[in-house]
Amino acid sequence: QVQLVESGGGSVQHGGSLRLSCLASGYTHSSFCMGWFRPAPGKEREGVAPIDVDGDTRYQPSVNGRFTISRDNEKNILYLQMTNLKPEDTAMCYCAADLALSCSDTGAGMDYWGKGTLVTISS
Numbered sequence: 567q568v569q570l571v572e573s574g575g576g577s578v579q580h581g582g583s584l585r586l587s588c589l590a591s592g593y594t595h596s597s598f599c600m601g602w603f604r605p606a607p608g609k610e611r612e613g614v615a616p617i618d619v620d621g622d623t624r625y626q627p628s629v630n631g632r633f634t635i636s637r638d639n640e641k642n643i644l645y646l647q648m649t650n651l652k653p654e655d656t657a658m659c660y661c662a663a664d665l666a667l668s669c670s671d672t673g674a675g676m677d678y679w680g681k682g683t684l685v686t687i688s689s
Contacts, residue, residue, distance in 0.1 A: 568592040575683030588644040588661030596639040599669035604657035616669035658682040
């Protein structure tokens with residue numbers, strides 16, 4: 567049974583940092599593309615940062631240069647280092663995984679989702 571459990575969310579001030587983690591179990595971590603996603607105005611969600619099986623990464627333009635996604639295939643953990651956080655980054659952040667070489671930029675069709683971790687940024 568595939569499980570994704572996020573952690574690391576919290577409440578910080580504008581300009582602060584957080585590191586999100588997603589612990590995966592029940593599948594071969596290295597065979598799945600993964601990503602971090604969050605709700606967005608006018609859309610179901612937006613892809614904050616997907617990472618493909620080969621390690622290729624993509625970033626939402628609003629977070630490019632501030633966020634870094636990485637994965638540890640030995641520990642089965644996906645990370646999102648978030649720096650210079652802004653109030654507009656406030657959101658529930660979800661980890662997702664899919665048995666595919668490359669993830670959808672929007673998370674559409676991805677098979678597995680965590681329950682989310684809340685990020686709150688105060689001005």
